[in-house]
Amino acid sequence: MNNKIPPLWLLVLLIMFPQLVETIYSPALPDIAASFKVSHEQAAQTLSVYFVAFAFGVALWGRLSDQIGRRPAMLAGLLCYALGSVMALVTRDFNGLLVARMIAALGAAAGSVVVQTMLRDSYQSIKLAAVFSIMGAALSVSPVFGLVIGGGLVSQYGQQGVFITLTGLAGLLMLLTMRCLPETRPTPATQSKIGPLAWRMGRDGALWRHALLIALFNGMLFSYYSLAPFLFASFDWDASAFGWTGGLIAAASLFASLLNRRLLGRGVQPERLVHYACLLALLSGLLAWGLQHSPWILVAIAGIAIAYTIAIPNILSQALRHYQCHAGTASALFGLSYYLLLGLLLGIAALIQQLGPTLTAFALIAWGIRGRG
Secondary structure (H helix, E strand, C coil), X not given: CCCCCCCHHHHHHHHHHHHHHHHHHHHHHHHHHHHHCCCHHHHHHHHHHHHHHHHHHHHHHHHHHHHCCHHHHHHHHHHHHHHHHHHHHHCCCHHHHHHHHHHHHHHHHHHHHHHHHHHHHHCCHHHHHHHHHHHHHHHHHHHHHHXXXXXXXXXXXXXXXXXXXXXXXXXXXXXXXXXXXXXXXCCCCCCCCHHHXXXXXXXXXXXXXXXXXXXXXXXHHHHHHHHHHHHHHCCCCCHHHHHCHHHHHHHHHHHHHHHHHHHHHCCCCHHHHHHHHHHHHXXXXXXXXXXXXXXXXXXXXXXXXXXXXXXXXHHHHHHCCCCHHHHHHHHHHHHHHHHHHHHHHHHHHHHHCCHHHHHHHHXXXXXXXXXXX
């Protein structure tokens, strides 16, 4: 096996992929609701089912990355995503769209779990936290690309333009992966028995706390992506104008990523940074509740983006430190747990259809379970 460290630029592109394609998709929700003649709540549920399927994709590709290798698992995931996007492009039935979205989600999950596993193969300890912070910086700019691209596509070409673009992105990443991504699976590979490992992880209370925190912070951010298109439509903002709000999220997230790296470099422990992020999220959620009928809610969303960008890399860098010898399978099981929780949270958010109370509730739970800072 070739155990070179993968090029960081390619890992950045691959880990950005799941969030990028979802932020490209988000501005299309009102167009989808109109095209398929469904309610706003039903259109928003396409994000909920997406993340439920994404959870099972994390389990699938994480396990396969231990069995067949990281590189083949990544290629198979990208092919699966492209297939789902083509199905979404040609379907004329809303149930068919849901199935297509689930297939796409199954594939997109490889960009999350396989990249995280490759990073854990290649880096350790504080260096791993620093690299995750770089990934956080990359993820911070994906909303500005995703929302601007998605808003422009919807304005010019409708949902069809979105699905054509998503298929093309998957194809481009497949070519880059085939050409540039080395294998990082240890040689000989560690084959974990999934039953005993799942039992051990299921009894790990700290691991469940980490999983719920990741789900809650993602739930806050993706609640914005699923509910805001309809909220800003009530302000008479078109899809393109909504897309440009990604610039604010990206700027806030980039600031938070740089701050996170600086604080880690000064010796601030990841647990304390998560504590601060939970406090900021709670304050931002309360502010969003007070401003939910005004475009000034974007100030609160910037606070949520900062909290998310600080919390996620520090949680991820610490969560599986006791499962390093089972990296792929442990990442699969861990990802399965928090993405199932995320799908549940987004389903609740779609039913509530109120961004401010949703953010406050999620942040309050995160503050309650944050652990010692």
